[in-house]
Amino acid sequence: EPEVTQTPSHQVTQMGQEVILRCVPISNHLYFYWYRQILGQKVEFLVSFYNNEISEKSEIFDDQFSVERPDGSNFTLKIRSTKLEDSAMYFCAAFGERGTDTQYFGPGTRLTVL
Amino acid sequence: AQSVTQLDSHVSVSEGTPVLLRCNYSSSYSPSLFWYVQHPNKGLQLLLKYTSAATLVKGINGFEAEFKKSETSFHLTKPSAHMSDAAEYFCVVSDGTGFQKLVFGTGTRLLVSP
Numbered sequence: 001e002p003e004v005t006q007t008p009s010h011q012v013t014q015m016g017q018e019v020i021l022r023c024v025p026i027s028n029h030l031y032f033y034w035y036r037q038i039l040g041q042k043v044e045f046l047v048s049f050y051n052n053e054i055s056e057k058s059e060i061f062d063d064q065f066s067v068e069r070p071d072g073s074n075f076t077l078k079i080r081s082t083k084l085e086d087s088a089m090y091f092c093a094a095f096g097e098r099g100t101d102t103q104y105f106g107p108g109t110r111l112t113v114l
Numbered sequence: 115a116q117s118v119t120q121l122d123s124h125v126s127v128s129e130g131t132p133v134l135l136r137c138n139y140s141s142s143y144s145p146s147l148f149w150y151v152q153h154p155n156k157g158l159q160l161l162l163k164y165t166s167a168a169t170l171v172k173g174i175n176g177f178e179a180e181f182k183k184s185e186t187s188f189h190l191t192k193p194s195a196h197m198s199d200a201a202e203y204f205c206v207v208s209d210g211t212g213f214q215k216l217v218f219g220t221g222t223r224l225l226v227s228p
Contacts, residue, residue: 031214043158043204043218056215091158095214103214105150107157 006092006106014114016081021109023075023092032075033093033103034067036060043091049075082113116141116207118188120219128227133177133192135222137205140186146208147188148216149179153201161203164188175199200226 005024013019025032034046047057049067066078075094079086092106121136139145149161162173169181179190188205205219 033215035216035218042220043216045215045217048215093216102160102163103148103216104160105158 004092004094004104004106006109008109010110012112013082015084019079019082021077021090023106024073025075025094026104029094029096031095034077035091035093036088038088084113087111087113116209116217118205118207118219120205120222122222124223126225127195129197130194133195135190135203137188137219138186139188139207141207148206149190150204150206151201195226197226200224
């Protein structure tokens with residue numbers, strides 16, 4: 001089965017610090033997503049990305065968050081100044097043709113903000 | 115807007131007995147529906163998906179789900195539970211825009227006792 005990978009698996013940071021979470025999607029996938037799951041809660045959509053621009057973002061995705069795909073392979077989520085409430089599992093997901101494929105999830109990055 | 119409601123936060127079964135995890139959906143479009151499984155400290159794995167083909171969908175590990183439009187339901191079943199089925203199960207609907215933003219239910223934790 002195709003695999004989306006994410007690094008790091010676990011990131012611990014101090015409040016106010018910047019973090020970058022990385023995702024390597026499957027090579028032929030065109031649509032990319034970030035979701036997060038706060039401990040004990042449901043998975044929430046953050047942002048979708050297509051053709052090198054954000055196609056949709058949730059209300060969670062404020063000015064502290066940004067995404068990019070700088071080199072055509074890695075897909076990154078940056079949090080500029082982390083808050084305690086940013087502590088969560090962050091999942092990257094990707095899929096290919098519109099309406100014809102399955103959304104594949106990475107294993108997640110557990111972000112802990114102290 | 116799309117939404118899913120998972121009717122049980124926890125389901126407990128004995129090994130070898132049937133599993134039923136309930137999900138109702140709300141959608142303005144003809145929905146795509148999914149079940150994902152999350153084992154402890156693991157990522158999200160697709161169990162099965164419905165995308166307007168056959169209403170009875172078979173997935174991995176012996177799971178299946180039936181799409182019932184009249185009841186707006188997409189319940190997940192398995193004839194005989196195995197200890198390894200213990201996990202969190204998420205019913206998911208896509209938003210129908212073609213970008214397939216996923217909307218997750220709150221999850222059902224399946225407990226399997228010997």
